[in-house]
Amino acid sequence: MTEADEKDGPPVVLVDPIDMSKLDSEFRNEIKSMPYGDELNACFACSTCTAACPIANVWTYKPHQLIRMIILGMREEVLSSDEIWLCLTCFQCQERCPQKVRVTDIFFDCKNLAAEESKIPETIVGLAKTLMEKGQLYEVTADWEREDMDLEPAVPGLSTNEFKDIIKATRTGKIVGGEE
Amino acid sequence: MSDPVLIIGAGVAGLTAAVELADSGVNTIVVEKLPTVGGNALDLYKAFPTDDCFYCFEGNRWRPGIRKCFYRSALIDQPNMDLKINSYVEQITGNSGKFEATIHVGPEYIDAKKCIMCGLCIEYSSAFSLVSPQCQPQAVTYDPDKADEGDKKAVEECPTKAINLDAQPKKETVSVSDVVIATGYHEMKPVNVDEYSYGKHPNIVTQLELAQILDPIGATDGKLLRPSDGKPAKRVMMVQCVGSRDENYYPYCSKICCVYALKHANILTEERDASQVSVVYMDIRTYDSHERYYREARENGVEFVRGRVARVEPKDENELDIIVYDSLLDKYLKFTVDLFVLSSALEPPEGMDNIIDSLGLNVASGFIAPADLVSENEVVAGDHIYACGTALGPAEVPESVTQARAVASKILQNRK
Incomplete structure (x- = not known):
């Protein structure tokens, strides 16, 4: 409108609000339709989840804020956030939630959605690669300990080949494959 | 025979007290300043917690009646009730069971016994209304401020000759044994709360005004329409604590606004096809079992934003841009809405001061306070003086009814 076009002076409000009409109002329904999302709308933002979380102090978005963002429709921000991947999955938030919102499970849903759109942090992809290539995440490296205990250097009977085949056929295989 | 009981206010509380006392054989004089009884309850559309008029459902099932006429049969059939409409109490003198009350009785332009509500007079002049x-x-009302030429024709053609435009107000002095104050509340018009721009845009309304929009007998037949252009309102935002819990206006929590805001949010999403309903709040205080309204609203997809409104800006004649600070996210959100609803504070009604002063009653935040603050007799405001309902402060319908019945019980116990 004309008035806005002619605006030369400083803005009336010195904030840059998030335009609700640009958000994805269907996002909450998308999460709700997933296996653990049915109680999502019950959230009343008490922030019990954040109080319960052992690592939220280092998060930019706290657990209750992530749930808020899902409800408001901030799809992009939630799915590309590091926090959903940093979650320890200790389930304390979910255990304590007074409204039975499955907070941790919802973060799993978010991770799955993010993975579908290849929004996976490099470190996670790296882990997946290790898993694919070696069939295990933690290899025996410090064999002096085994030596001290009179054990043979390699773990006897350890075979990861079968597991590698299985994981190749799963979504993990697709994720790593997509990166190559 | 004992003197009658004077009841000031014919809303839910006053009428309940009157009916209970009248049914117990006590004469009552009910003074109502408006032309009809019912008070604020008439404008609520659906009252919580039953989502309908409380009085139809509790205790009074044996009386014939439907919504909005909860006292019809009592008012018609109960000879112990003397209702004075368009009237107010000028002063009360005396004490402990011997009071003299001077009542200003408004002119009786329409004889309610004769009026058949045919609507002929309404066609001739806008001074008449139903x-x-x-x-x-059951009668039309006449507003002398809107008098015009059509009045005379209405008088002449009224089929039952129920109109008398020469009617004069009169003063009546009555001796009464007890005084029951049931003067109710008033919803603050938040014109002074600048940040919400109330009164500056037609689509900014209060909760009571929204209730009237939702009422099937209202101007829009209950359809959710924008006042500006009459087009359907799809996006609605409500903001809580407008003037309540605010030292600049009223320091107290108005107690019931959270519940009726949620009630309205549920009606909007379940029955009126609103696509986006948001509630901006500081705390949601759904006391008692009313938490179910909150849960239901969340299940209906109502958006709750904890924070405050930063700015209201009309986008055009019909839409409003509203920037809200979300304190949980620490972000500013911009909404575009069709209707902006303010949950305005519930304040004491005007014109109570001389009665409170002449009777020497305690006051708390403008409402009547119990005579003995530590006793549990919250309805006892003085010696033979009682208060019930929202005259004591914001209350829900069942609470008002319970208090009114407590008053009736106290008066009956005193009379033995």
């Missing part, structure tokens, strides 16, 4: 088809007394 508050509601179920109003009580």
Whole structure:
């Protein structure tokens, strides 16, 4: 409108609000339709989840804020956030939630959605690669300990080949494959 | 025979007290300043917690009646009730069971016994109107401020000759044994709360005004329409604590606004096809079992934003841009809405001061306070003086009814 076009002076409000009409109002329904999302709308933002979380102090978005963002429709921000991947999955938030919102499970849903759109942090992809290539995440490296205990250097009977085949056929295989 | 009981206010509380006392054989004089009984309850559309008029459902099932005429049969059939509409109490003198009350009785332009509500007079002049088809007394009302030429024709052609435009107000002095104050509350018009721009845009309304939009007998037949252009309102935002819990206006929590805001949010999403309903709040205080309204609203997809409104800006004549600070996210959100609803503070009604002063009553935040603050007799305001309902402060309908019945019980115990 004309008035806005002619605006030369400083803005009336010195904030840059998030335009609700640009958000994805269907996002909450998308999460709700997933296996653990049915109680999502019950959230009343008490922030019990954040109080319960052992690592939220280092998060930019706290657990209750992530749930808020899902409800408001901030799809992009939630799915590309590091926090959903940093979650320890200790389930304390979910255990304590007074409204039975499955907070941790919802973060799993978010991770799955993010993975579908290849929004996976490099470190996670790296882990997946290790898993694919070696069939295990933690290899025996410090064999002096085994030596001290009179054990043979390699773990006897350890075979990861079968597991590698299985994981190749799963979504993990697709994720790593997509990166190559 | 004992003197009658004076009841000031014919809303839910006053009428309950009157009916209970009248049914127990006590004469009552009910003074109502408006032309019909019912008070604020008439404008609520659906009252919580039953989502309908409380009085139809509790205790009074044996009386014939439907919504909005909860006292019709009592007012018609109960000889112990003397209702004075368009009237107010000028002063009360005396004490402990011997009071003299001077009542200003408004002019009786329409004889309610004769009026058949045919609507002929309404066609001739805008001074005549019908508050509601179920109003009580069952009669049209006349507003002398809107008098015009059509009045005379209405008088002449009234089929039952029920109109007398020469009617004069009169003063009546009555001896009464007890005084029951049931003067109710008033919803603050938040014109002074600048940040919400109330009164500056037609689509900014209060909760009571929204209730009237939702009322099937209202101007829009209950359809959710924008006042600006009459187009359907799809996006609605409500903001809580407008003037309540605010030292600049009223320091107290108005107690019931959270519940009726949620009630309205549920009606909007379940029955009126609103696509986006947001509630901006500081705390949601759904006391008692009313938490179910909150849960239901969340299940209906109502958006709750904890924070405050930063700015209201009309986008055009019909839409409003509203920037809200979300304190949980620490972000500013911009909404575009069709209707902006303010949950305005519930304040004491005007014109109570001389009665409170002459009777020497305690006051708390403008409402009547119990005579003995530590006793549990919250309805006892003085010696033979009682208060019930929202005259004591914001209250829900069942609470008002319970208090009114407590008053009736106290008066009956005193009379033995």
